[in-house]
Amino acid sequence: MAQINSSPPFSIDEAQQRGNDVFELFYGNWGFETLGVGKPSRWPSFLDPGVSTSLAAVAIGPRSLVDRCWLTYNLYKAGVIPSTSLDSKPAIPTERVRGVSLDAPLILSVPSNPNVKSTLVNPTYAMFQMNPLYFWSSDIQNGDAGFPVQNPVADGLVNSTTYPATYTDALGNAQTLGLINGFNDFVEPFLHLYLYLKAPVIPPPTKRLPLMCGNDIVGLWPMGTNQLVAQIATFGRKTMHILVNCSSTTYSVRIGALRVPPSPIGITRAAVLNVLEEPVDASDAAVPGNTPVVLSFCNEGGVYADYINIYITTSDNNTNVSYRFSAYD
């Protein structure tokens, strides 16, 4: 997946050489599994060594649509490769992978270990063995074959924004996350990080920019039940507002929410648990055409979902559909 600020190339080392205070990391589709079930996104990629430059602090940036991530760093203490026996649980005495969230920037120095590469997809092991500085979309034991170690802290917690490729919607149908079918929008999980190259003189942001999106599909909307209009990454948004309108004789609107599922721990769980869509809100069954429907469900409901899905059901074919979405921290 794309590290968006790689074109034109501008590396963190260049930023440091030029005396910049902060290196900004932009990363698209952060947290989509790319290397197999339950495997997290990582920066730098699985092909590259960890970040070479040590950091004074890390914070979620104002353009980020994802509100949390995790990092491994240089502890100056490498462990031994754990046994491959299912029965043995080699000691990893504490969980040292650090988390960063919008409300909890990491104001601690983060030492790097230059030129050290880990091909492991498990942050705990990558740090335990190699000490490289990597950023991850998960702090969950992701089932690296041969490393059946229980994580004493993360066991049962959901420290992840790594999503599987599919989810089950509120009607029981299997759906593909991020599917673009020509009619719907997908606002991808976009990661923006402030990586502080010096002691912070810029206060870490605690709120992000508002998220606004919308679309007008004119004369093309197919008649059907629960057609997805938009799927929007809303990690941690506190206030959301939705407007939908349709030219069909009658139509209805349904809102669903997705939250990240627990990933497997060790290799004892066969697969990532299913993502189950929550029904959040819906319009009345039949709204007259060209009558706008406004939903502000999250003001009172405290949904805080990772993704919001907007569905529409129409009575006619080839109609006009419009939606507007706004969200604030």
Place this chain on the structure above:
Amino acid sequence: MQPSKVETIAVPQIGSKNPARLFQAAKIPMRVLIRNTGGVLIFIAHDVGDVGNINSIGATYALPGGASDVFVLAPGQSIFAAANGGNGQAAIAASEAVPVDKHWMES
């Protein structure tokens, strides 16, 4: 008279084979202001062997990120630095410690 000097220097992580030699005085005492312009703590020592091991930092001076301090070097003495993590960075400003010109001292 040894000329004044300013420089920004990459500081490798502690334990590397070649810690950064920030400055070396020639035949006269020199004053060196060191500013940690990197993200992590740097360890400073006059003996290169003192910044070679993260588990043995008793003979070093710790300078946090963003901080500055002044050191005075005896004639011929060096000052080294290693960082608590990869790619540390320091900026220095060195000049004569005190005017030692004979005529000035007597005036």
